[in-house]
Amino acid sequence: MAVLQVGDISIQRIVEHEIPFYYPLDFFDEATAEAVEPYREWLEPKALCPETGRMIMPVQSYLVRTRHHCILIDTCVGCNKTYSEPPEWHQRENQVWLSNLEAAGVHPAEIDYVFCTHLHSDHRGWNTQLVDGRWVPTFPNAQYIFARDEYRAMESENSLIFIENVQPILEAKQAVLVDLDYALDDEIWLEPTVGHTVGHVAVNLKSGSNRAAMCGDLIHTPLQLAEPDWSPTFEYDRTISTRTRRAFLDEHCESDTIVLTAHFPSPSIGHIVPRGSGYDFRYVPSG
Secondary structure (H helix, E strand, C coil), X not given: CCCEEECCEEXXXXXXXXXXXXXXXXHCCCCCHHHHHHHHHHHCCCCECCCCCCEEEEEEEEEEECCCCEEEECCCCCCCCCCCCCHHHCCCCCCHHHHHHHHCCCCHHHCCEEECCCCCCCCCHHHEEEECCEEEECCCCCEEEEEHHHHHHHHHHCCHHHHHHCHHHHHCCCEEEECCCCECCCCEEEXXXXXXXXXXXXXXXXXXXXXXXXXXXXXXXXXHHHCCXXXXXXXXXXXXXXXXXXXXXXXXXXXXXXXXXXXXXXXCEEEEEEECCEEEEEECCCC
């Protein structure tokens, strides 16, 4: 697994899976066949599967090692979860993500902090694992950083996702509820990027003059670089989501900030650059 250096900070992708998954129309009301057609040549075959027409979207975490801490950003789908949507994630038994973490040289007990950009099922599933019929924290020595607004919204829903992935962290006294602009130190801090969810955050990394930002689900697919006003149908607030995404893209376009995406195809990491009236993504070589 390639290691990206951002000053003194090292970053590795820990991938759970990367497959053609959703059709654009499943995601965006605007994504008719006619609307997507002009972008097919640009998106295929990396971001859009030419055979199926589905968007290729990895589910992955970022392992971040600073001079002081070993950190995970997001924790993917996990195993043995009982919620049924999407059905592919119900009762999964594939532990490839955990194997990939250990292949990167890190045991779960070595993780100091877990940052969740938000609390959807594909971003916090490995928060917990099933042991002797009980959900327990996967990372026994970690503090889990949850945005307070995000946690409260999920707590009020009390869904299976909350019960299996978040509540056990509270019960183990490993949860830390924070403001949307929380800073761990001068190298790691949160930035409010509300819209996809009520408490969605980006995670900023800085070492010297070097910058990176993990954008979470602020941007799901390169298609939204061409059409930044397209917000998924399942957003908490599509108007706010669009405004937040445009602000992020404008801020980081043609900057030195390396953007770590949640669901862009491999290598998933790169720079925002202009393309016509929209944007493009210049991927950082994975080797």
